[in-house]
Amino acid sequence: MDLHQLYIFTKVVEHKSFSKAAEVVFLSQSTVSSHIQALEKALNIKLFDRVGRESVLTPHGERLYHWAQKLLFIKDQALLDLNQGMTELQGMIRIAASSVPGQFLLPQMIKKFRMDYPAVTFQIYEASSKVTAEKVVNGTVDFGIIGDKYENDRLHYIPLLKEHLVLITSRNINLSNPVHIQELLDYPFVMRNTDSGTNALLEKLLKKNNISKNHLNIIAYTDSGQSLTQFVKEGIGIAIVSEIAANEQEGELEKYQIAEFEDERYFYLIYNKQKTIPLVSKLFINNADKFI
Incomplete structure (x- = not known):
């Protein structure tokens, strides 16, 4: 299996769209489709069904997504281990944040993180706390920062800052x-x-x-x-x-x-316990309380 094809496959899964995945990976939609077709041919399985305008995973696709996350995470670990300096770590961190942490917490957190990892880029979505939590649950983003708690067994909450x-x-x-x-x-x-x-x-x-x-x-x-x-x-x-x-x-x-x-209330960093989080995002999560 080609790791680049697996990466593109995970983007199609997370965005439920070939066109949106193409925008994220900076390729044409036809190139993304070609990569998925090549992956299906190599594995001799069908990965997606078309339902209306959405691309929905087949049972084989769901199993591959699980393994693709693990394989891509191992790749990140290998690259980190082989790099001479931690500052060489690259990748994209996808974050959703509600308005207050998005405006007043996240910029300083990113600034401090980039002091150690200047090659990392960020994709940031601003949404309500509820929508942010939904994005974390469905895997659209790696983690979120919100000001409320929602009952969901998949979510893990890390308190960042107290206020009222x-x-x-x-x-x-x-x-x-x-x-x-x-x-x-x-x-x-x-x-x-x-x-x-x-x-x-x-x-x-x-x-x-x-x-x-x-x-x-x-x-x-x-x-x-x-x-x-x-x-x-x-x-x-x-x-x-x-x-x-x-x-x-x-x-x-x-x-x-x-x-x-x-x-008082807390602002929380939240992530999905059932998803394999990319290594670069895990580094941010593990050090988030130091960036406040």
Whole structure:
């Protein structure tokens, strides 16, 4: 078996598409198809069935994917062992992150990792915490960084950083600090969408204080943390956000502690325990807590 063909095969599996896999490996779709056909011919098995627009693994394909991951991991280990210096390690790390860790944690983590491994490249997807967890489960990425926990036996959680939620307002609003949640019910709110870890924690804290989200005067929902803070700067509404995100806007917004919101949360690095993770990604995972 050709290891390059196996690598291309794993990309088709993970993206469920020949065209998307071609983009990832920087080849034409016809070249990717040729590699898969050559692999099928060499092994005398069918690897994919076409179901609509998706390429779905056959039972033989599922078994080969399992072995391909192991073989590619062994190849990475061999190359690392043969390299004279650790800095020669190459490869691509695929990461999904929710908005807060994606904006405020991941850049510094990557910067520190590249000090030791400058030849490594990164493919980064920003999504909600829930979508990030789904990408980790289905193998689209090597690992993710999120601000909430989801029940799934495949996921392993590594705590990275502890924080809590705060209130942000425009500089035209003056409140006592700390502020009480009841004082805020008449103000217009801008909220993150439901799938975000920040929104999930906010709903838990509201419920703990016997406040329904329906009691808030919500005027807008947004997927973007940057868009949310811009709404607040313009005085359109107030928002409850990650303290890390709020600290980045110091001087442009007012930040308040919320008396009833003493609970803290973690940002977690998550990976799929049932997937063979590429060596270069495993190195990042094993050292992630040192990069914060």
